[in-house]
Amino acid sequence: MYMDTQSTSGNLPGNHAAARQAVEAILAGVMDPEIPVLSVLDLGVVRDIILEPQQPGGYGVEVVITPTYSGCPAMDVIRLGIQLALREHGYAPVRVTQVLSPPWTTDWMSEEGRQKLRAFGIAPPNPRQQVCNHQLFDHEEAVQCPHCQSFHTHRISEFGSTACKALYQCDDCREPFDYFKCH
């Protein structure tokens, strides 16, 4: 999830926690356009929520996000999705800003997000973080088939249908599947 920072707990009214939860609830409904079962919170791209009290009693909000992959075209749609969702709920002004450091990692994906991915037919990133190592032709830890749960799978290609996925095939049920690769 996002990191809590001092900036959010300054001179806000007493119902600040509730106001923040309300923003989170809205963000939980903003989905990744490429993987429509994952919200921006599940994905771990929301790094901060900064509330700015406005007159009379409303809030402006700044949402700080970090890109998954540098070239991921979904990020533009996600930015727009956050803007629209918060404006629809009366927040003004709404700003979506970007931070690059620390770089996004699949470790930030929520447990709920991992379960949703599996149910959607995409193998979630392995729990033990395996950022791509440099050993050529190296065998990675087995990836579990999201269809039949077998660990007898093999990688077809390092690169898949989107920047964040690799292509695998199950040796038992023979189904090809996407693997959300560690990053």
Place this chain on the structure above:
Amino acid sequence: MPMNQQPHPQATRPPDSLPWTDLILQLADTALVLGQRNAEWCGHGPVLEQDIAITNISLDLVGQARLLYQLAADRLGGGATEDSLAYLRTEREYRNLLLVEQPRGDWGQTVLRQFLFTQFQHLQYELLLSCPLDQLAAIAAKSRKETAYHLRWSGEWVIRLGDGTEESHRRMRHALGELWRFTGELFAASPCELACGMDPAGLQPVWLDQVTAVLREATLPVPAPGETFMQTGGKLGRHSEHLGYLLAEMQVLQRTYPGATW
């Protein structure tokens, strides 16, 4: 490219007044030009999976270029944007490496170029992690995670093809002959690299070790030091004839309909 010239902030400032901005543009141009070259394979890859792989690498490179151009545009001010920097600069203003502008050739040449370049880019991003410009260091840290995948993919393919069939071996030898002369420029420091204390010369021994290990496993001959005359000039804006055609295709929309958006 004497087409529709528009006044551009970068053209009016004295050269090398902003070495960091020049360095950022050098990195951005290199990433963008290779991204554009690799994208030529879209729909033409030898098999579907590899078509997807090379275009994924392309997407990563264009994404890195965008982050770098955005940073350069912020520093330049005066209305510069990532788009104006990519679409409205002429080939003499582009500071990319000669290696990345060379034609894609056959699949072997594309794979070998990616390998020779990625080995270098990965080391260069590592060098930039410690640069005093926080935003540039952040882009380097992010990009480095992506290039790790490019490194493994391209290294494996160089070995498969070099140590493959007679035909694939012959083609890889030819590709090596075509490309090796552009590798000296990777380590020849440009004025902005020197001014920023980011001299790439120190990366050469590690690069050569890594490249040699893979070429040997691929049963390809490693050119002896000093055997090949090294072409340079890309970082100073002196390019081979290939860049102009690439930019003409990439920039045609903005040149024809200035300011077009979608």
